[in-house]
Amino acid sequence: MIKFILSLLLFTTILFGCSLCSMITPKTHVDTQIKADKEYIKTLRINWTFADDFTKQLMQIYDTNLDGSFNEKELVLIQASLVDYLEQKHFITAISYGKQIDSKSNDYEVKDFKMNYKNSTLSFTYNIDLNYKIYDKNILQIKIVDDQNYFDIVFNPNKQLMSIPYKIIETSNINDVSFQIDAPQLPEQEDAPKAEIVTPEIKKVEEKVENKESQTPVNTQIQTQNILEKFTQNIKKYLIAIQKGEDKSALFFLLMASFLYGVIHAFGPGHGKALAFSYFSSQKSSVFQALIISLATAFVHILGALGIVLFSVFVLQSVLNRFMQDSVSYITSFSALIIMLLAIYILYRKLSKKSCGCCCSVDLKTTNFTAVSSNMNFVKAASNIPVIKPIRTKRQDLIFVLTAGIIPCPGTVLLFVYAFLLKTYFAVILASISISFGMAFVIFLSSFLGVSLNKASRKSTKLVNILEIGSPIFMFVLGLLLFLNANKF
Numbered sequence: 001m002i003k004f005i006l007s008l009l010l011f012t013t014i015l016f017g018c019s020l021c022s023m024i025t026p027k028t029h030v031d032t033q034i035k036a037d038k039e040y041i042k043t044l045r046i047n048w049t050f051a052d053d054f055t056k057q058l059m060q061i062y063d064t065n066l067d068g069s070f071n072e073k074e075l076v077l078i079q080a081s082l083v084d085y086l087e088q089k090h091f092i093t094a095i096s097y098g099k100q101i102d103s104k105s106n107d108y109e110v111k112d113f114k115m116n117y118k119n120s121t122l123s124f125t126y127n128i129d130l131n132y133k134i135y136d137k138n139i140l141q142i143k144i145v146d147d148q149n150y151f152d153i154v155f156n157p158n159k160q161l162m163s164i165p166y167k168i169i170e171t172s173n174i175n176d177v178s179f180q181i182d183a184p185q186l187p188e189q190e191d192a193p194k195a196e197i198v199t200p201e202i203k204k205v206e207e208k209v210e211n212k213e214s215q216t217p218v219n220t221q222i223q224t225q226n227i228l229e230k231f232t233q234n235i236k237k238y239l240i241a242i243q244k245g246e247d248k249s250a251l252f253f254l255l256m257a258s259f260l261y262g263v264i265h266a267f268g269p270g271h272g273k274a275l276a277f278s279y280f281s282s283q284k285s286s287v288f289q290a291l292i293i294s295l296a297t298a299f300v301h302i303l304g305a306l307g308i309v310l311f312s313v314f315v316l317q318s319v320l321n322r323f324m325q326d327s328v329s330y331i332t333s334f335s336a337l338i339i340m341l342l343a344i345y346i347l348y349r350k351l352s353k354k355s356c357g358c359c360c361s362v363d364l365k366t367t368n369f370t371a372v373s374s375n376m377n378f379v380k381a382a383s384n385i386p387v388i389k390p391i392r393t394k395r396q397d398l399i400f401v402l403t404a405g406i407i408p409c410p411g412t413v414l415l416f417v418y419a420f421l422l423k424t425y426f427a428v429i430l431a432s433i434s435i436s437f438g439m440a441f442v443i444f445l446s447s448f449l450g451v452s453l454n455k456a457s458r459k460s461t462k463l464v465n466i467l468e469i470g471s472p473i474f475m476f477v478l479g480l481l482l483f484l485n486a487n488k489f
Contacts, residue, residue: 033161062078112127114126153175157177166182169182258434259437286451300406331406336479340483350472415431
């Protein structure tokens with residue numbers, strides 16, 4: 001059973017994974033530094049250190065000069081996006097000070113925040129003036145929790161420092177740290193805050209170790225990721241050249257790189273190839289219809305990414321927000337449900353077609369007739385039984401295009417983010433169209449194989465039945481795996 005579950009998880013990763021589509025919640029390590037004298041707790045300095053994967057993702061977006069680092073101008077852009085998010089959440093920081101830990105945070109003002117990049121490490125620092133009167137047995141707690149789960153906060157128990165001339169009892173948890181002051185020579189605070197009391201654990205909680213083995217992709221995904229990263233860098237390089245007007249042929253090379261990116265991107269796991277193959281193998285279609293549906297699916301894919309970026313920039317006024325990740329998950333889940341319903345509908349029409357003559361047609365090309373003479377003339381079917389095929393509707397095609405194509409990929413989202421950072425709107429539109437053609441080419445190959453298999457099966461009633469029943473079942477399984485993959489985090 002365990003082997004089956006692991007195989008299923010691996011299959012979903014291979015089938016629906018994408019090297020640029022796996023936007024993960026960044027692991028963010030927090031360290032604090034508190035300064036105090038004999039009477040007051042003076043200041044609090046909080047430093048966030050971002051994970052390497054998150055830094056690499058930001059490097060793809062904000063490294064506008066392609067030097068593999070962040071300069072001050074680029075750091076200002078990152079800081080502006082980050083602060084836009086944090087200010088709405090009061091820096092997702094709660095501070096409590098008193099005889100008990102209060103569930104409600106004290107008021108404070110953040111000052112001197114700054115984004116830093118040193119030794120390939122990206123960090124964010126901000127300072128808070130406390131000026132709390134020191135009392136015996138009082139507890140100072142700093143808690144940082146992102147309720148939208150954009151940042152996975154981890155307090156490092158070895159980097160929570162409090163400089164104070166008294167004995168303290170430190171308690172570190174995953175999302176908070178508290179310091180209890182042990183100063184018998186000082187009075188206790190008389191007015192205890194009337195708030196919910198939370199008893200802190202005295203024993204330190206060790207930091208959770210990331211399970212990197214479970215996140216290790218298969219070799220084919222690693223190879224695809226490396227190739228896509230190279231094409232992404234080339235696309236960005238050509239956009240910068242267009243922005244600066246340095247190379248007149250940059251637009252041509254941009255379109256070529258974008259087309260190849262779309263091909264390689266679509267040849268990777270997922271992106272509707274398996275759905276297109278199963279859909280057309282179960283439906284009577286022409287090659288031209290398969291081409292049109294493949295083009296429409298690829299262009300809807302691009303439009304979905306554009307919609308997310310436009311909403312983020314003009315409504316949320318930031319390209320660094322949780323909406324991008326959540327929207328991909330929600331749209332994917334919704335599309336997966338529609339795919340499963342569409343598969344059930346196709347299967348239902350197949351199973352009920354015997355009782356519905358008006359919705360079926362007879363393929364006369366696969367049926368032979370002979371004239372038999374007797375006391376009366378009549379026509380008798382001689383060799384083949386008529387193969388009855390359900391008629392595919394345009395509404396059904398439209399549902400397939402929307403559900404298979406609307407799932408936006410953050411790799412394509414990245415391209416539109418470049419447009420707003422580099423102000424190369426026209427070039428990005430042309431590049432996105434070129435990517436669509438590349439993706440449509442691969443999807444059409446899968447659709448063509450499905451059409452060919454469907455045509456080859458018309459000579460065999462048994463094979464027709466197998467395809468018409470097996471293909472929608474396979475579509476349903478794909479939709480189910482897509483739904484599970486979208487909600488696995």
